[in-house]
Amino acid sequence: MAGGVRLALAHRALLADGLLWQHGADRWWWTDVPAATLYAWQDGQRAPAACRLPDRAGTFAFCRSGRLLVGLAKWLCFAGPPAPGGRAARQLALQPAVVVDPAEPRTRVADGRTDRRGHFVFGTRIEAGEPRAIGSFYQYSQAHGLRRLALPAAAVAGSICFSPDGATMYFSDAGERRILCCDYDADGAQVANVRPFAELADAMPHGAVVDSEGCVWNAERGSGWLVRYSPEGERIGTWRLPVADPTRPAFGGAALDRLLVASAGGQLFHITAPGVRGIPDTPFDDNASIR
Template sequence: MDRAARQDTAPTAAQALAPDAGVDGLRWHADRWWWTDPDSVALYLWSPGSAPLRSRLPDSVSAFAFCRSGRVLLAQAKWLCFADLAAPPLQGLGRRPPQPAMAVDPAEPRTAISDGSTDRAGNFVFGTGTAAGTPGAASPGSAAGTAGFAPAIGSFYQYSARHGLRRLALPTVAAANSICFSPDGRIMYFSDAATRRIQQCDYDAEAARVANVRLFADAQDARPRGAAVDSAGCVWSAQALDADGHCRVVRYAPDGAALRSELLPAAQPTRPAFGGPGLEQLMVGSAAGLHLMDGAGASGLACTLFNDIKE
């Protein structure tokens, strides 16, 4: 951590709702917050001022993306699936079960999808990791050392309606995390649950080509989990600390310098996201619920819709 960064010593985040439920894959879409809860196998949506609504799923979902067609792309353990949204005035998912679209690494039972996000061109980029229950695997949110994780057998992929599934030439990982993109889409950020580093690489969305993999930031005493990029090109990283039952959210400048660090009263953070009017509200998901944080005047970028319409 850059010593010049502001570091608050007491938790500053206010827990907003769902204190006993896990919040993962947090997104802002259609004036609502959306997230998954792996423990209850459900997709939630929440309009501020009302109670969260739940749509049950047949399997847990580690990431999802809204589509140009109005559907939702769901990343389950070994499958990418499409689900329909309910017809207005109903909310959430429709009654038809999610429809499988693409199997992911079907010959390797030890892996499962761990994180994913759309790139700026509308492709879905995701990574896998060692599946839960695999001998030697540790939870991606745990504070175990690198030796506590199973061998690095996870990979990165790009999925598109035009080209299908294409593997990205990135190093294998114990579990892919922190997948996000610079405002112009030319830089991809990612991390491995077994390390304390956030990496970056040059990214060509059309060719599904990566190059010049390099260190972006070293979290030193924490493990980066989810991440998001704001309108200024800064990376907001939710990080699990080694001790004391808290996590932190760090804002990094485009050159990797740590600009701001805030403690959060939760042990296992997931993904930060910007939402609300003007995308000026910063929310962070965790195993203990949804947290509203001070974004210090930063604003986010709207999530790119997955282009599921073949042209």
């Protein structure tokens, strides 16, 4: 399969990552990690609206209540219903939820995504200068709090996404240049049967998403490719972007038939992939009571 690539938004940023579609509000959201800023954009707008943050945000998710769950460098925090508007950047007020690795200054929160049950699964990455892979993977829920997943340590945790039935988790360590997968029990925060899914020859795996057919779309940093893998790990589609460092693909639109990819330079690109649709992200369940 092959298709076209066109520029959707020419916005410039230090790093656009964590791209998500907000259902109902019909907006694309992403984070500029070094600039500690969240952006929101509707199709047809000339420029995105901005929300300032007190620290770098590596990941975020939408909640059932309408709030936002934001992964700052060392904290997961809640924010009120985001309502960006106007050109002036707004300060996003945050309520701390849980601290992440408080005794480990060499890591920060990186990629994350809700699983099919509404728990938030994310990883950490090492800060510059640390030679060892000491990042971890976690699951956070209101019912159980923060639980570490028994997955291999990572230098840069990423590519987190889930099969349509939620029983398989995909993830990567950019330092290893491969995508892994495992059996995943959302309620028990248990993983098993960790195994290779796909090898990358000349690039680093970054953000990923699963479509309605169970295929995994991964952005390859360093090569400029967006690759679609079958559920068995076979490369069945490639799209070359006009930038070297795409960061994360996301499906959006009313029918989830629009595919955009964010890039390290801040631009968003539209990918033509006829007949392909996404799966709605399950909102984070922030209504469950803590046990």
